Amino acid sequence: MWSSLKALPNTQCCSLFAPDCDHFLTSLCNIVLDRLFIGLAGLATDQQTFHEKLKFRMAMYALREERDIKPASFGKLVSSLLYEKRFGPFFIEPVIAGLDTSLFSPLFCVLFLL
Numbered sequence: 598m599w600s601s602l603k604a605l606p607n608t609q610c611c612s613l614f615a616p617d618c619d620h621f622l623t624s625l626c627n628i629v630l631d632r633l634f635i636g637l638a639g640l641a642t643d644q645q646t647f648h649e650k651l652k653f654r655m656a657m658y659a660l661r662e663e664r665d666i667k668p669a670s671f672g673k674l675v676s677s678l679l680y681e682k683r684f685g686p687f688f689i690e691p692v693i694a695g696l697d698t699s700l701f702s703p704l705f706c707v708l709f710l711l
Contacts, residue, residue: 639689668695
């Protein structure tokens with residue numbers, strides 16, 4: 598019994614889909630920026646903790662860089678945040694869907710819990 602997320606690409610658009618779940622393993626979809634989405638599948642408490650840490654990291658990035666984050670950089674940020682807790686991991690599997698503003702090409706990133 599695990600929650601699921603689906604990311605659907607197209608030529609100049611992308612979407613993230615999560616079906617409804619009625620158990621403690623849920624799916625959570627968030628809008629990070631106008632063209633950047635993240636979906637978190639897994640344990641609900643780890644989703645909330647990871648989401649709060651991610652909001653903090655995004656705020657620090659915006660203060661330091663003074664610009665919006667690109668989808669590829671956001672994928673690396675999420676990956677490094679998960680790797681920091683590799684010995685006591687978050688029980689989530691993020692799915693990132695984004696649209697690069699310069700090329701309007703979709704970018705998808707899926708990170709697994711090993």
